[in-house]
Amino acid sequence: MLNYDKSWRFKSPGPTPQGVVRDFYDLIEKIAAQGDVWRVVEQCKSHFGGNGRSSSLDWARSDLSQLMDSSAENAPVFIEAFWNCCEDLEQSGLGVPDVQIINAILAEHDAGYEIQPPALIATRAYPPITVPRQAPSLDEQARTLIDECLAESERLLDAGQGRRAVQEILFLLESITTAFRGLGEDTVTIQGKYFGPIINEIKKRERGKAQENIMTWMTTLHGYLSSPTGGGVRHGTDLKEGIAIQQHEARLYCNLARSYLTFLLEEHDQQTKGASSKAWGAY
Numbered sequence: 001m002l003n004y005d006k007s008w009r010f011k012s013p014g015p016t017p018q019g020v021v022r023d024f025y026d027l028i029e030k031i032a033a034q035g036d037v038w039r040v041v042e043q044c045k046s047h048f049g050g051n052g053r054s055s056s057l058d059w060a061r062s063d064l065s066q067l068m069d070s071s072a073e074n075a076p077v078f079i080e081a082f083w084n085c086c087e088d089l090e091q092s093g094l095g096v097p098d099v100q101i102i103n104a105i106l107a108e109h110d111a112g113y114e115i116q117p118p119a120l121i122a123t124r125a126y127p128p129i130t131v132p133r134q135a136p137s138l139d140e141q142a143r144t145l146i147d148e149c150l151a152e153s154e155r156l157l158d159a160g161q162g163r164r165a166v167q168e169i170l171f172l173l174e175s176i177t178t179a180f181r182g183l184g185e186d187t188v189t190i191q192g193k194y195f196g197p198i199i200n201e202i203k204k205r206e207r208g209k210a211q212e213n214i215m216t217w218m219t220t221l222h223g224y225l226s227s228p229t230g231g232g233v234r235h236g237t238d239l240k241e242g243i244a245i246q247q248h249e250a251r252l253y254c255n256l257a258r259s260y261l262t263f264l265l266e267e268h269d270q271q272t273k274g275a276s277s278k279a280w281g282a283y
Contacts, residue, residue: 002080004120012074013122017160019109021072024082025065027097031086034094043092047085048078075158076120079106079113109160110247124251129258131265138179138268145175146261153254162250167233169257170225173218176264180271195222211267218260225253 005013032040041060042053048067054060071078086096103114112124131150138146149172156165174195180202181193196219203215225231228238231245231253245253 001118002076002083002115002120003118004076004080005122008074008076012077014075014112014158015155016072016075016078017109017111017158018072019160020105020111021068021078023105023109025068027101028064028085031089031094031096035092040089040094043088044085047081047088049081075111075113079111079115079120083115110157110162110251112158129255129262131258131261138265142176142179146172149175150258157247157251157254160247162247163231163233163245166225166231166245166250166253166257169254169261170222170233173222173257173261173264176261176268179268180264214260214263221253221256221260 028041028044038057038060041057041064042050045054045060045064045067048064048071050063050067054063068078071081083102086102090096099115099117105111106113106115107123112122114121114123131146149168153165153168153172156162156168177195177198178193180198199215199219203212206212206215223230226234228235229241230243232238232243233245237244
């Protein structure tokens with residue numbers, strides 16, 4: 001067994017990337033090829049929660065694949081099951097992948113964990129930045145959108161789908177800016193209908209303040225990620241000059257966007273409260 005945070009056994013910190021599941025299954029096939037394939041597959045099934053012998057080798061392989069997919073919902077438990085499986089098969093006299101091979105697969109798919117026998121260590125360099133989901137100045141529909149998009153973005157990151165994760169969080173950033181439409185006073189009320197014009201109007205209204213610089217940084221990130229020669233998450237990617245988003249870069253982009261989301265939500269709340277106070281003062 002591997003040593004790791006006990007709470008991970010009862011509440012999953014996140015799923016295993018599908019690339020890891022596929023690669024671990026391929027390793028089991030290679031191990032099994034050294035001896036009685038059916039027996040090896042059955043041994044592995046037991047480590048991933050299987051009970052009873054399958055009616056044929058084909059069914060055993062299918063059952064093992066399904067058990068691994070189910071176990072993959074909890075990454076630490078899944079990695080431990082594979083590690084225990086390898087130790088068991090090694091004691092049976094079969095050659096098994098060493099810790100370097102296993103860790104290389106985990107790193108390749110940005111699984112967020114590394115085995116340092118006898119421990120399983122979390123390696124995630126950028127824990128997700130917390131975004132206030134219960135922004136009091138937004139209605140329930142907006143709060144639901146925030147919840148859903150943040151959860152989906154994190155799920156996609158854990159599944160190794162960085163570009164789609166960034167796309168999801170960028171959609172949320174664009175959506176939240178529309179909450180500023182109609183805010184302001186007299187001739188400086190924000191009228192823009194989508195991200196670019198809205199941000200530009202906020203910048204003009206906040207000229208000379210910190211908000212102006214923050215909005216500039218936000219639009220720089222948005223512009224790069226949208227560009228076909230940048231992140232390519234909105235208008236497609238340039239097949240000759242586009243830059244593929246790496247998994248660790250995707251997590252950084254998502255966290256930067258989360259930071260801007262936090263700022264926008266807090267800024268919206270302050271402006272809404274300010275507008276309400278002035279309205280009451282008019283009576």
